[in-house]
Amino acid sequence: MPYAKMEDVPKALRAAGLTLSQANIWARYFDEAE
Numbered sequence: 186m187p188y189a190k191m192e193d194v195p196k197a198l199r200a201a202g203l204t205l206s207q208a209n210i211w212a213r214y215f216d217e218a219e
Contacts, residue, residue, distance in 0.1 A: 187209040187212065187213070188205060188208055188209055188212065190205070191205055194208045195208075198211065
């Protein structure tokens with residue numbers, strides 16, 4: 186599930202320096218791994 190805006194991105198990912206698009210890519214892989 187893609188994040189619509191940076192406020193939706195978990196703080197852990199933002200702390201790691203992920204951009205919105207990078208967080209969405211990460212989330213897609215994470216969802217597939219579940």
